[in-house]
Amino acid sequence: MRRFSLRLAALCTWALAGATAFSAAAQAEQAWPAKPITFIVPYAAGGFADTRMRLIASKLEKELGATIVIENKAGAGGVIGTAQIAKAKPDGYTIGSGHLAPLAVNPTLTPKTVPYQVKTELTPIVLIEQAPLVLNVHQGVPAQTVQELIALAKKDPGGISFGSSGMGGAHHLSGELFAHQAGIKLSHVPYKGGAPAAADLMAGHIPMMFEMGYAAMPAIKSGKVRPLAVTSAQRLPLLPEVPTLAESGLTDFESTNWQGLIAPAGVPRDIVDKINAAANRVLQQPDVIAAFEETAGQVGGGSPEDFARLIESETAKWAQTISAAKLEAK
Numbered sequence: 001m002r003r004f005s006l007r008l009a010a011l012c013t014w015a016l017a018g019a020t021a022f023s024a025a026a027q028a029e030q031a032w033p034a035k036p037i038t039f040i041v042p043y044a045a046g047g048f049a050d051t052r053m054r055l056i057a058s059k060l061e062k063e064l065g066a067t068i069v070i071e072n073k074a075g076a077g078g079v080i081g082t083a084q085i086a087k088a089k090p091d092g093y094t095i096g097s098g099h100l101a102p103l104a105v106n107p108t109l110t111p112k113t114v115p116y117q118v119k120t121e122l123t124p125i126v127l128i129e130q131a132p133l134v135l136n137v138h139q140g141v142p143a144q145t146v147q148e149l150i151a152l153a154k155k156d157p158g159g160i161s162f163g164s165s166g167m168g169g170a171h172h173l174s175g176e177l178f179a180h181q182a183g184i185k186l187s188h189v190p191y192k193g194g195a196p197a198a199a200d201l202m203a204g205h206i207p208m209m210f211e212m213g214y215a216a217m218p219a220i221k222s223g224k225v226r227p228l229a230v231t232s233a234q235r236l237p238l239l240p241e242v243p244t245l246a247e248s249g250l251t252d253f254e255s256t257n258w259q260g261l262i263a264p265a266g267v268p269r270d271i272v273d274k275i276n277a278a279a280n281r282v283l284q285q286p287d288v289i290a291a292f293e294e295t296a297g298q299v300g301g302g303s304p305e306d307f308a309r310l311i312e313s314e315t316a317k318w319a320q321t322i323s324a325a326k327l328e329a330k
Helices: 002-031 048-064 076-087 100-109 146-155 170-182 194-203 213-222 269-282 286-294 304-324
Strands: 037-041 068-072 094-099 122-138 161-164 187-190 208-212 225-230 256-264
Touching (some): 048 068, 048 122, 048 269, 048 286, 076 094, 076 100, 094 100, 094 122, 122 269, 146 170, 161 170, 170 187, 170 208, 194 208, 256 269, 269 304
Parallel strands (some): 037 094
Antiparallel strands (some): 122 225
């Protein structure tokens, strides 16, 4: 009888311990977020990606009821910071921004330098923004339309150069996609950043460049450059008279420098959904929409699956462009 009582007592103790542990785990999961969230931005402080994500993070703090700490982990075109996101503990307390180059370009262009697998080591949460580019030419270029520019390029294969912020960026790839779809040969001139390339465009040292919409507006307003087209699927409210490249004869042409939220693979789906829902609410706030539109940005949103499909389709598109242009990172 005493032996039975001891066994019963032991069973009760184990059951109570198990129930307590289960309850604690459930409470911990329900309590998320219970501590500050680290938000990794894989680019330098003060740049466009950083300032945009700080805006989003400040809004998410209010939606999630948690402190969000921004950490800038710049280097290797966004690869270093993205790798840190991929290697972080998947508990929902480390998220970050995911961008075109480290997610959809570098894995093809510089695969040996990318220490993560996008599909298996990262979790897409939500698309935040798509930033179109503007095809600008110097005022001295005798082309008033995209078709006239293409005609000039066909007369002088490789004689027309275009500047970019560097190998593999949105400026560069947009130029390569343009050349590929138009059936022309252009000469790429990479700079160490978009600003020096834009300065040379305004000075007439290079004839053309695909510029980010937010960066192109001052030069356009000054009259030093002439916009021929935009790379988005629809015209930009800031440049309503400027046609899209698709309208200009390059059917289905679309190129944007997008950014979204990502997390390490393995983050519980309910946490991903909470962040996604909060971000979608943020993206509908009037002041956020206004901030995006003022810089020619297009508001994102949607489900994690929507963002995953975008990453997959962009990876395929740019892999084809990289192959067609025979690009090799230097």
